[in-house]
Amino acid sequence: MFLTGDERSVGWLKTFSMVAVWLGCVVLFTAVGQSYPEVVIADADFKNMDTVATATLAKADRVFNKKDYRAAAAEYELFAEENQRSSAVAYALLRKGRSEMLDNKCGAAIRSFQEVVDYFDKSSHYAAAALYYQGQCHFSNGDRSTAIKVWRKLVANEDYAKHYLAAPAFLALANELSKDKKYAEAAAAYEQAAVEFRSKNSTVARQAIDLALDIHMRIAPNAKQLRAMYDRVKTTRANPEAPNDDKYWSDLRGLVKRYADKIPAADKAARSLYFKYWADAMEGQRLSDNSFRIDLAWFRLQEDGSVDGWLSRLERQFNSTFKPGNNGQVVQFLQAVGKQKAAVQKYYAKLDMSTMNNAALEQLARTLAQTNGEVDMARNACARINQDEWNDTDRNNLIGWVQHIDREMVEMLCQRMKDPDFGKFRLLTYYHWRNIADKGIPLAEEVAAIPKYAGQAYWMKAELHERRNELDDAIKAYRVTNREPDSLFRIADCMRRQKKSTEAIAQLKEIEGFFAPQAPEAALRIAWIYRDNKEEKQFIAALRGILKKYPRSGQSNTAHLELERRGVKMGGGVDAD
16 A cells, blocks of 8 residues: 555555545546546655655645646656655656646656656556556557557566556557457457456456457357456456356356347347357257256257257257156256247146145246246146145235236135135235226125225225226225225216216315315315316416415425416415305
């Protein structure tokens, strides 16, 4: 960790990523999507300065932190001239270059950075940073080739490559090499960045790994280079792990799918070549690994488009590994074949559901319904679930996804609830959600007799009636829900739809009078009724009444805008009768 003199004087201790400079100010710059702290003076160099030199350098740093870069450059130059024997000159020259760089004087900055590299090349702390900044200057001047040369020099030095600013240098260099289609060199730079910063800078390492993968997987596919990289960077996973064959072949399948998404679906030839390359690389491997071979068969399907060939490969793999009673393997292949009806029936016939536990039967039912589209088969699997081993929570959880697929299964599960009252209520919520009024309304009347569920039952009954435009019946049900004022708003809305404006207004006035939090909304709805009835005078009066009675409400803002739109003066608020 490197600290400046002022930091020492107050005893600040900062982590590397939050290192502070003289006034506690961290000056950051951005490169390849990440910010990096400014380079600060090395510990040993600080210790070697006398009091006068320390004060001079502190002054320069204060000016730099104030972003007066032109003045800062002069201060750093003065320090370098007056302290030529000090090891801190390297720091001063580096900061001088940074000041010039930030003052948009890239030519001068390049020369200052070169002084650091020429005279202090053994001090990697400063020299590596100087090379990175120098490359940035060349790049901003439009001189890509020189920038690349400078960054090459940085990353080629074993000590420089460990500097935290080598991270963006690696990525910048590799990006430029990739643009020039020098993919092998670019990939090597990305990989080196990943190796150097796998633990020190996970963001850079992740970027580097992903960009190297894009080259090895898609741009210039190379299975040999991919495996070498996988071992070198300790897997391509988020965190470094000891690599092995199992991890590699498992991760490769995901990588093939991931990078295939970067190839446009319309470019069938490119996709075919891509999948052929990786399928060839996988061929002959892991013959007893069904997951691996299922993916391989799918990759071949993407290559040649032959559904028959795909299904034949799956069948050969299944037959080579299947032993009677292995229901898990059957489900695995059912998941693989999707909605290929003949194949589904063939694998389904291999099942021995009598030996399957409830969890396996539920998984089977999900697969049959959601993946294979075979609701009848799924219903059969559900029917075989041992209800004695389940509680109502288990059944309710199953309904959670079954309700999206099959009414009959929902009804069966509700009827099998150990708590019959809950079973009826759960079925009612399903009928209400699916808007099955002919079943839901009679059931709601039955559930309403259960005190625990009465209010909710009446509410669902009311909504089912309302959806069918049976508004009188809806009003009757809303009145006994005990959910005021929500139910009163619903009643008023039903009355409005019946063209019973007087009754609707009276209902809303009741809300306004007895439910203070909802009063502004009730008043605004009264105004809307007048508007819809084209009773302009009453409408204006109602809006003014809202401004007067509820000035701090959102409804008051709405009323204000409505009056303003009509060119009506805001004063004279009078309640509408």
